[in-house]
Amino acid sequence: MKLCRFGTRGVLGAVAAVVAVTGIGVSQGAGAERQATPVGSIRTTEGFRVELLRSAQEGEGSWISMTFDDSGRIVVGLDDRGLARLTLNESTGEADFELLGHTESLRHVRGVLHAHDSLYVSATNSQGIYRLRDLDGDDQYEDQQRLQSLKYDSRYGHGTNQITLGPDGMIYFVIGNDVVFPDPMEPDSPYREPQNDWLLPSQHDMGQDDRVGYIAKVDPEGKSWTVLAGGFRNQVDVAFNRDGEMFTWDADMEWDVGLPWYRPTRLNHVVSGGEYGWRWGTGKWPSWFPDSLPSTLDTGLSSPTGLVFGHTSRWPERYRDALFMADWQFGRILIVDLVPQGATYSASAGWFLDGGPLNVCDLVFGPDGAMYFITGGRGSQSGLYRVTWVGDGGEGAGATSPSDSPVVSTSQPPVAEAVGGDPDRDPVVARALRRQLETFHRQVDPSSLDLIWDHLGDQDPWLRQAARVALENQPLESWRHRLDEAKDLRAVDMALLAMARVGQSAEQPVVLQRLGAKDWSTLSPDDRLLSLRTAQLTLIRHGMPDPDGQSRLLQTLDPLFPQDGFAANWLLQELLVKLRAPGILARSLDLLEQASTQEEQVQYAKTMTQIETGWDRATAGRVIDWLARARGMSGGKLVETAWQRLRADFEARFNPELKAELVMELARLDEPLPAESLTLLPPRPLVQAWKMGDLIDDVLAVDPAQRSAAAGERALAATACLRCHRIGERGSPTGPDLTHVGKRFDGRALLESILEPSRQLDPKYAESSYLLSDGRVVTGRTVGVSKNQLVIEVEPMTARTLSVDRADIEASLPTTRSPMPEGLLDTLTREEILDLIALLRR
Template sequence: MRKIARCAAILGLLVGLGSFSPFNAQEPKASQKKTAQKKSTGPKRSATEAEFLKTLPDFKVELIHTSDSASEGSWINMCKDGAGRLIVSGQRSQPMLRFTIMDGKVSKVEKLDIPLSEAMGLLWAFDSLYVNASGPEGFGLYRCNEAGDSGKFSVKFLKRFEGDGEHGPHALVLGPDKMIYVVNGNHTKLPKGLSEDSPHRNYKEDHLLPRQWDGNGHAAGIVAPGGYIVRTDADGQKIQLMLAGFRNTYDMAFNGDGELFAFDSDMEWDWGMPWYRPIRILHCISGAEFGWRSGTGKWPSYYPDSLPAAVDVGVGSPTGVTNGTGAKFPAKYQKALYMLDWTYGRLLAVHLTPKGSSYTATFENFVAPISLTDPNAPKKPLPLTDAVVGNDGALYFTIGGRNNQSGLYRVTYTGKESTAPADLKNTAGEAERKLRHEIEAFQGKVDPKAVSFVWPHLSSPDRFLQYSARIALEAQPVAEWKDKALTEKNPAAALTALLALARVGDAKLQPELLKALEAFPISSLSPVLQLDKLRVWDLAFIRQGRPAFTIAKKIIAEVDPLFPTASRDLNRETAQLLIYLQAPGIATKVLKEMAHATYQEDVLFFLFHLRTLLPGNWTMDQRKEYFSYFKKDWKSLKHDPMMDKWFADAGRGYSEGASFPNFLKNFLREAVSNLLDSERKELEPLLKTLNVTAVATYNYKPRTTVVKAYTMSDIMPKLDKVDRGRNFEKGKEAFVVGQCVKCHRLGDEGGAVGPDLTSVASRFDRRAILESIIEPSKVLSEQYMNERIVTVGGKTVVGRIVDDTPEKIAVQPDPLSIDRVEIKKNEIEIREVSKVSPMPEHLVDMLTEEEILDLLAYLESSANKRSRLFQK
């Protein structure tokens, strides 16, 4: 057995929290199946009863079917067929089912004969079932047709999407243009044969200063475009790349105006870092770029070459999305979009308000566990997966994923307001949306009328119109509009046109472009246009090369007086540019700003970027001040108030993301590598004291005596004893002596190698939590899987990939160590995913049965001593 000291991660891979799609539980290897298939005893599992859920006044939620896990699986996707029956798909190797609903009850359940699995996209259109799934031809889009009403479907392969699992092929929706829209996660490669008139093009990473990959290696080596939406016809013949820059959007829906909206995920390992982006509701216009980049590289929403969210929601794990069309609800809820959060069990009703050619949005909890807002209520999991409006006007939703117990629920309206079909279209903003669509018609193709048509809108105060106009301009030959861009007098139009020129113009145009920028001194511009000008400079240098010394000196003279300023956004952008240009005195100014910063994220932003400032720009005292931040108690700083609100909305306290300590390690490693030998020697005493991974110490004595090699059948019959009278201190002790605390955060304590367990009970029932402790390899979450590398020389290395370049990879065998092994790619013979959990088995074998029950209560309560579980 592996040493317990190696990342004793108590819920290992089952409970990957947050934005990772929770729907692709992995099968264990044959060598694990004996353990994984042991029959468990105890009470029969049931989906969370409706009495534990809260909905809005005058609405009613009912549980109408609980899945038989053995025969019906755990459900991850749902659609409605031409007869109004509900089709649900299960995880890998699980069946696809069809439910007939009569009078609000399930009258029939059929297993469909379809040779497809792991379907995360289902759509009924053109008298066919379209499925985005794994099938005979691999992952991709399949068209399925039923023979009569037999439940047996023929399958036709339409388009391959190379990628699988949690960040692979996802949802399908039918657009008002009768085209099929497909959204795929950020680990999915673009399909072959993209149409030349695709609106989304010219994408690159576009970082002024070097990016670092995720501290734990997630998505290392994955570059733009990130998650994307393509559009295709009924036969999958023509396929266009419409927009991109998502992280891992799982689903999307059109509103009553025919506009597309998606619910994008966060990267919860980024919590506490300046590049963290919350789960967001996005208006998906043609050609849009939403700026996901791997690791530290995520773009801020104010970049003019990207688009902002309609609303930031907070922390969570977005899953299903649908609209209220056909619902027998009041008009407000017919017009709403419904978006699901798997992690915290929130089914959100989203209300859109037109703003120019786009929208802003608000949201409310439509259905959620009572315990989300009442800490004294029993915690019951509601891992929401998908939703659809039935032919009877009810809203149906499912729970499941990661082998969770699944259930089918029905929401109806019982109040007195009219439920007659409402007019779903908005008259507000109609003219602006029409204009944007006219501009979008010029995207992706050359048209002699394009430049004159779109040019007036480059200065539009409507960001979505302005953005659309620039995308259309970039599709036209540069020679037709470069002179116009270089001589434009309107600041907004000029900066937008010059942004386009920086993105698609030849490097030899850079001197003219930079000269044109001089017509708009940054001190004379509004804050928004200041950010725009800074981004034009960035892109000119990123895509066309570093400027000559004389030009750099002039830019420094123009920008330096702006830093620092009262604007956090301007501070970040001016600091980056001045560091890039190696501006004299920039170390002094940045360190002073760090010393006076209110928010942790601002200090970390400067700490990260200042690592690239070259020797010759530092004094030794400045070096010492900089490295002293690696000893900082980060809890002494505040967070942006919105960050605190997002955690409160999810019914939990704040905690750092899983990659937080490793990000700091990587900052430190790179900062040290940039020291001169003489500097390193003088700083050696300080550098030896730095420890960015220290965790709290505890007085519990380590245990070495095995009580019993536990199986599920030992504990399952006793799970009801967790309900009351547990011992909080014993639960905490079990969490520590089992070494769980080294890898997992619970509340504000613990490590961050494994998933955050603070809200585990909102996603998993008690049995699932126990199963992940006793049988850690039974269900593996992809983001915590190791890779196994075998070299041509016979050397085997197992660990996380923390860097991936065209020439080599870096593997971190021990997540608690900064050590890494670099392997040249031409020396790799085998590279495969390890199906063995990094978490060892038998971690609780040193505990008594009562202590295991106390541990379950400790986890289920989120380490809350006042929980009812600890009351007599």
């Protein structure tokens, strides 16, 4: 486990990083033969067989991406640097390994794809996308062309990820939110110039740049870069179904659990111009924003890696339309069934296989129709596995080759010619209509306006969004007059949203006049949200109107607050705070005290911190009472940070005289919370200064089911792991979560991480030391990055941060030693250590 050590911080370079359990690594030093998780420790769906084809050996690295070449061999990207090739040896049932020359300069290869007689490589830490070719026929990739330099300012390792061949023959690059847009990129890209669009930005999010994750479509020569969709956090892979539709699985920020801006891990249907709403910090968009697309399926806590559809498998038909999703954190592969629903799909997920550990990094179907997957990442043990169907019936019949998959066309024929039927009832027609609308995301065509306008008010939100993005791409002067002619009120409302987003300030009075003329009492909940968000966007993008305009807008909105629904109250409260509505503080306090969920309360409180007037002893006392109750909020690591920031922001609203009156009430907030009940054991004597060689053989032989869970709990208490770490609902979120750590790492990795905590440092938890121009040294974990500042967490136990101007930094040095102390196991006996490792592996 990873206990944090806190104490006096040394000079530059002397203080090291917190090592995340999610970053446990295994050294590749000399020793016994390496062994990936045996198939006996893997459960799979009935009718399937799993084979272990190779365990990575000393010097073979950790494997994180894979592709089949045109000779049926597997090329893997290495965690550290370079590429390797695995050749299946059918006579032995194993795979032979060879490092590929000329590839050592490619660092942290998160994506690799063989297509068009080339090997396309996403080398995250080399900050580039490459095309490799074998021009002299020696079976090596001596020709390397850098297709694109992508600046990668890492916050949490969310760089260039996987690469996929689309059914249209184009190359699709999956880019996380630490990477800038390609330069140059096609100026008519359907997704371009994303904005935060926050009406009341939090001061704690200010200064962050506007990077978001995105999907780029590139021609085989790498000359044309088109950004198709964006607003992701760290989507690692994409996959196309048999309809030619694209899907991705986006990662959550698990530290945000329990906060209103938490977005669960989510499966997204990716469409042209799609905005999926991830933004930095507290500014993540909720899925119900009408200018964003919702998730297709929220999948709960997980760590998404590879995706693949089963249409090229030689498996029964039930599995050929299914999507398979690899979850690195929980050591499993999920199976997702997608059902056409209008212009999109509904989805349900289930279990396909899992193991302990089984940290799956990537998966593909091979030319033989079997599934192949690799484990590894963060320096951990890698293995190559094959999954085949051995049940009765189904194998081989009707398997689809990639060339049989439908092509995503860049221009669709008119829907009436393409497919007959009603788009409200026939998903095939609805998808064809959506694609036809999407052609106008890049084309300016006056003849398109009738079709666009006809679907701005469509009952299908995916058609509405496709039409709205198409409308925004047409000159405003070509459609402004339709606002006066249209009879479909929802179409008018969507056009107003488009006008607020892409119009000029001169259009703002039109938007506000239309909003003021509405009969809000007749609006459906969805239409009310649409109009409220439009009101926000016109203020965000075009500034506050003149006093008369502000007064009329306030007159429209003030009687509406509060509403019955959280979403409407979210938008209305922000609007009324921005407009300085009379009595907004008292009404917000009532709403705060009546809110039933923690997330609602935090959102209302966050907005209240921006109310400038009305603070007196009574209103401040009510806020302090809420802060006292909220100290026990549960959730991820950043719940405590959020509480600290809310307290500071509220106190900043209290003038000195009021603060003096409240000194006793505020002091209550500093009283220690009742500590979690931990068994405090007396000091234990030294047993032995344990080393890897003393324990590794016994640890590798441990069967967790045969060890005592109670004894493991006693060993856990003796090492005081829960003072910094959480297992299930117990412990502290200060350090990495140890829940299900055995799904990601084997006994060797767990033991090494305890005995040698500085061997593998995860960037997500790593600290750095900064020498400032005034001579100070600031050491901590970087939690905020902007062009001008760094925000450094200097005290993990209290979440205290310092802001440092980049201009003041004279030198910086990543730490190489973990503050988790060595020797944690030295007071345990051999049997206690084995019980502890078994507990963590359960």
